[in-house]
Amino acid sequence: MTETGTTQSTPLLASTAGELREATSALLEDVGGRGRRASLGLVPTMGGLHAGHAALADTARRADDVVVASIFVNPLQFGDRADLERYPRTLDADLRLLGESGVDVVFAPALEEMYPGGEPLVRVNAGAMGEVLEGAARPGHFDGMLTVVAKLLNLARPATADYRAYFGQKDAQQLALIRRMVLDLNIPADIEGVPIVRDTDGLALSSRNRFLSAADRTAALVLPRVLHELRERSLDGLPLDLAAGRSRIDAVDGVELDYLDVVDPLSFDAVGHGAGGTAPALAVVAARVGAVRLIDNIALSGPA
Ligand code: PAF
Numbered sequence: 001m002t003e004t005g006t007t008q009s010t011p012l013l014a015s016t017a018g019e020l021r022e023a024t025s026a027l028l029e030d031v032g033g034r035g036r037r038a039s040l041g042l043v044p045t046m047g048g049l050h051a052g053h054a055a056l057a058d059t060a061r062r063a064d065d066v067v068v069a070s071i072f073v074n075p076l077q078f079g080d081r082a083d084l085e086r087y088p089r090t091l092d093a094d095l096r097l098l099g100e101s102g103v104d105v106v107f108a109p110a111l112e113e114m115y116p117g118g119e120p121l122v123r124v125n126a127g128a129m130g131e132v133l134e135g136a137a138r139p140g141h142f143d144g145m146l147t148v149v150a151k152l153l154n155l156a157r158p159a160t161a162d163y164r165a166y167f168g169q170k171d172a173q174q175l176a177l178i179r180r181m182v183l184d185l186n187i188p189a190d191i192e193g194v195p196i197v198r199d200t201d202g203l204a205l206s207s208r209n210r211f212l213s214a215a216d217r218t219a220a221l222v223l224p225r226v227l228h229e230l231r232e233r234s235l236d237g238l239p240l241d242l243a244a245g246r247s248r249i250d251a252v253d254g255v256e257l258d259y260l261d262v263v264d265p266l267s268f269d270a271v272g273h274g275a276g277g278t279a280p281a282l283a284v285v286a287a288r289v290g291a292v293r294l295i296d297n298i299a300l301s302g303p304a
Helices: 019-034 050-062 081-086 091-100 143-158 171-182 207-211 214-220 222-235 241-251
Strands: 012-014 040-045 066-071 105-108 162-168 191-192 255-263 282-288 292-299
Touching: 012 019, 019 066, 019 105, 040 050, 040 143, 040 255, 050 066, 050 091, 050 162, 050 191, 066 091, 066 143, 081 162, 091 105, 105 143, 143 162, 143 171, 162 171, 171 191, 171 282, 207 292, 214 222, 214 282, 222 241, 222 255, 222 282, 222 292
Parallel strands: 012 105, 040 066, 040 162, 066 105, 162 191
Antiparallel strands: 255 282, 282 292
């Protein structure tokens, strides 16, 4: 659908499941009254929002009648307490950004609302795909992430309207796991991946970029550069030299490479990286730059 529903500059703020249901039902009823099936778009976030999140909200705003964004810093997906504590909490700025994107409702629950009685006993298990790459570096991260995404998908699910949820392609393994979860658990939501938003220097936007010093930031640019070179070679039908890419990253002062690999974007299985392959393949990279872990990726065929 092209017509946008209820664009407003100040989103309604819901902090409980009941308030969320009440707000979305009223808005959806209004659309239903116009004689067609309505749709709801959910944009799950942890706050600390930037233009990458605005792109998620804008995409939802263009597609859906009612747009809900959630802001919840999910402790289950942080292995490291210090990392959880320093995750940016910027609610006022986040509400402004979401208002500018025309988000209707912001669901910002307290910890007790999401996990009454403490951490949940029953969780989603990400399986083997959750143990490689980011999963290997951050044990338990994907189980915690999928658990909260399953809860958010259930909490915001409309009774009768079409339902979509939007996630950034920068977190490609997260996106692949969420797609797999809704398939395996029959969760009735369409999952939409939204392209990476990059700064003018090429660095992928991330809530963690604010912790990079000026020198770190310059050093970090080796990551998108190596990814772009791999894509160019792949598009030109040349063989990929991952070892050379790894050495280039390792040679930059202040950058500690974790992985540079080529994977299937759906299964995250490693794929061959011969010349000019046409099967979908994603080059993925992770590195510690200063005190910050950065990830990035690029498609080796089709649109970047
Ligand atoms: O990508 C994020 O911000 C988080 O992992 C998500 C999907 C909101 C779950 O907490």
